[in-house]
Amino acid sequence: MPADAFDTIVVGARCAGASLAVPLARAGQKVRRRTAFASTSPVRSSAFGSRTGGLPLTAALVEGNARDGDLLGVLKLRYGFREAAGPGFALVGDSGLHKDPTPGYGITDALRDARNLAKAILSGTDDALLRYWRQRDVDSIDLFHFARDMGDPSYVNPLNRLVYEHAARSPDLMARLQAQANREISPYEVVQLGTLLKLMGGALLRGNFSVLPAFFAAGKRGATVEKERKERVGLLGAMGPAPA
Numbered sequence: 001m002p003a004d005a006f007d008t009i010v011v012g013a014r015c016a017g018a019s020l021a022v023p024l025a026r027a028g029q030k031v032r033r034r035t036a037f038a039s040t041s042p043v044r045s046s047a048f049g050s051r052t053g054g055l056p057l058t059a060a061l062v063e064g065n066a067r068d069g070d071l072l073g074v075l076k077l078r079y080g081f082r083e084a085a086g087p088g089f090a091l092v093g094d095s096g097l098h099k100d101p102t103p104g105y106g107i108t109d110a111l112r113d114a115r116n117l118a119k120a121i122l123s124g125t126d127d128a129l130l131r132y133w134r135q136r137d138v139d140s141i142d143l144f145h146f147a148r149d150m151g152d153p154s155y156v157n158p159l160n161r162l163v164y165e166h167a168a169r170s171p172d173l174m175a176r177l178q179a180q181a182n183r184e185i186s187p188y189e190v191v192q193l194g195t196l197l198k199l200m201g202g203a204l205l206r207g208n209f210s211v212l213p214a215f216f217a218a219g220k221r222g223a224t225v226e227k228e229r230k231e232r233v234g235l236l237g238a239m240g241p242a243p244a
Ligand SMILES: Cc1cc2nc3c(=O)[nH]c(=O)nc-3n(C[C@H](O)[C@H](O)[C@H](O)COP(=O)(O)OP(=O)(O)OC[C@H]3O[C@@H](n4cnc5c(N)ncnc54)[C@H](O)[C@@H]3O)c2cc1C
Pocket: 036, 037, 092, 093, 094, 095, 101, 103, 104, 105, 106, 107, 108, 110
């Protein structure tokens, strides 16, 4: 899409260990909006400029346009779950579950919590409030961890590059990515083991050993998430079937 199709362009890039997004204006325009971005290292304007100018995706957008917004950083954000209900209180949305915003869904989940909590309050029992909390955890745990993965600069690694390149050629994998975006399957179920091993095998045969560290890290991470998910499913299951 040509850069002049936009009044304002928000450009994101990763450079020097940071994930960046910054609004650009067309020549002569002023942009008042500011865009936050997450960073794991001090943000340098020059690094941002050279990186966005050097990437095929962003070069066409930044060429001939001046950066008009300040570079902003969101550093040391803390994400996590809080007990969602207890004596005299209940939490919805970010107050109870704060996740990295990279994949979105924070608004969706805040609305989901509000709907489910309303039902629990109307049922009028402590048990319903506890069930609201346990269900929220089960429904949120995979995306919570995946959001952290995506927000980490290490997400752009040789293995994920391989997977996304393959997705561009594979309708099946693209459909699974779409299903994940629609929350129909877990982010950790998108790439099936057989597909992953095939991709890995191909890369290794081509002498691309750079995929190995990310492969082992992904396996370890997947196991950790699965363990935690099972624990939370167990806590919900221990409450017995939901009353009709
Ligand atoms: C950079 C960034 C990008 C994001 N992008 C997306 C996205 O693309 N899609 C998406 O779905 N989500 C996104 N999110 C996440 C989303 O914004 C949040 O998950 C969502 O807004 C949470 O809604 P909430 O109602 O729980 O909390 P909030 O939207 O934070 O609302 C809480 C409100 O309570 C007010 N408040 C706080 N303390 C008090 C007090 N003591 N008294 C009275 N009022 C108080 C606050 O001012 C605020 O208005 C993003 C978040 C960030 C930071």
